[in-house]
Amino acid sequence: MALDIVQLQQRLREFSAERDWDQFHTPKNLACALSVEAAELLELFQWLNDEQAQTAPQQPEFATRLGEEISDVLLYLLRLADVTGIDLAAVVERKIALNALKYPAEQARGHARKYDQL
Amino acid sequence: MALDIVQLQQRLREFSAERDWDQFHTPKNLACALSVEAAELLELFQWLNDEQAQTAPQQPEFATRLGEEISDVLLYLLRLADVTGIDLAAVVERKIALNALKYPAEQARGHARKYDQL
Amino acid sequence: MALDIVQLQQRLREFSAERDWDQFHTPKNLACALSVEAAELLELFQWLNDEQAQTAPQQPEFATRLGEEISDVLLYLLRLADVTGIDLAAVVERKIALNALKYPAEQARGHARKYDQL
Amino acid sequence: MALDIVQLQQRLREFSAERDWDQFHTPKNLACALSVEAAELLELFQWLNDEQAQTAPQQPEFATRLGEEISDVLLYLLRLADVTGIDLAAVVERKIALNALKYPAEQARGHARKYDQL
Secondary structure: OOOOHHHHHHHHHHHHHHOOOOOOOOHHHHHHHHHHHHHHHHHOOOOOOHHHHHHHHHOHHHHHHHHHHHHHHHHHHHHHHHHHOOOHHHHHHHHHHHHHHHOOHHHHOOOOOOHHHO | OOOOHHHHHHHHHHHHHHOOOOOOOOHHHHHHHHHHHHHHHHHHHOOOOHHHHHHHHHOHHHHHHHHHHHHHHHHHHHHHHHHHOOOHHHHHHHHHHHHHHHOOHHHHOOOOOOHHHO | OOOOHHHHHHHHHHHHHHOOOOOOOOHHHHHHHHHHHHHHHHHOOOOOOHHHHHHHHHOHHHHHHHHHHHHHHHHHHHHHHHHHOOOHHHHHHHHHHHHHHHOOHHHHOOOOOOHHHO | OOOOHHHHHHHHHHHHHHOOOOOOOOHHHHHHHHHHHHHHHHHOOOOOOHHHHHHHHHOHHHHHHHHHHHHHHHHHHHHHHHHHOOOHHHHHHHHHHHHHHHOOHHHHOOOOOOHHHO
16 A cells, blocks of 8 residues: 555644644644654654564554654654645655765675764 | 655665674664664754744754754664555555544534543 | 652552553653653644733633643653653753753843754 | 762752743643653664663663663652642652552562553
């Protein structure tokens, strides 16, 4: 199934308008909500060791909860981009190009050092 | 510009493989990275009052940084969904339907109470 | 009432030992838990505007929940310092001295710019 | 070295007043800052596997950075408690008692299930 970002943003806009929620969906509040949802996703993994965290997403119940938290993060992110007028496709292309410059394959291979420590 | 999620995930897969980074991109590490990036986005707003936070995204420099942080969150989210085998389009549809059930327009209108307090 | 940090850490050590939880209280897991609890605290404020957020802590029910979340953050922080052997009093003194250097009163007065932009 | 919480809060109050920062130290802003700092702490661990995360705090350079991040979280937490009028010692005692009720040693031993799943 394909994900139509522009259409999703339109649906979120309507969802918010129908509930008179635009007053809450300020950029700062949405940035807060995004951090809160990202933390709820992290909570699923917080006590799992490496091995457990690797296999947990194969369990149906865990996968369902993970899917819900991933969705919550994505929906707030789309909403934030929408209310702030950020063109998601454009900024993502730009960021991927930046990452390729900051992390050349040769220097970055096999370790997780930050770009300023390569 | 349209955003092709499936193609983006493919590009991230190649980006990681070329750098031998799959060893770092475990579900738990990506969940951590997601929270870290969401917090970097929040940092842009942390000292702004409501009014400042509302207008800041109209400033080009702020918008550029916001676009970068939004991209970071999105890219880690796509990567996490990819390595855990989550079908983004399917879980998002399901979550939107759940939200519509949890927050009927009539009961949810004009306030931000949680669904279990409606 | 005074807060005895060293004694608190001793009590948390016993609480964990009695439940055989030391296996979960690894530095990384506690760092995750800390972010999760900080986000639960943030959640209390996420939809409040500046004025509401200012007065909410005066409401008894809100204050109770805020107190619980503040406690959760503090307890995980104390536990993390304990399992990693960090001397809280020493690092806090050092950080306050660093902050005084990074943010001289004259240059930092009245704005929230980061030290590298003073 | 002992940590005097009340005295620390007094010093932070003065630090903020000297810089005219009280205007920024609203409850919501401090809650944001707390999440941001908790994420900076988490960032130190994000790409480490279990074994690396366990030994990293023994390296002096890592321990220094960890101490700084732990301090940042603690200082914002003390400041938040101060501006919201939360009595830290009282809420912490109450939370420890709650945790003992929610997680009786017998039922909670050896696993990390949430209290509502015991």
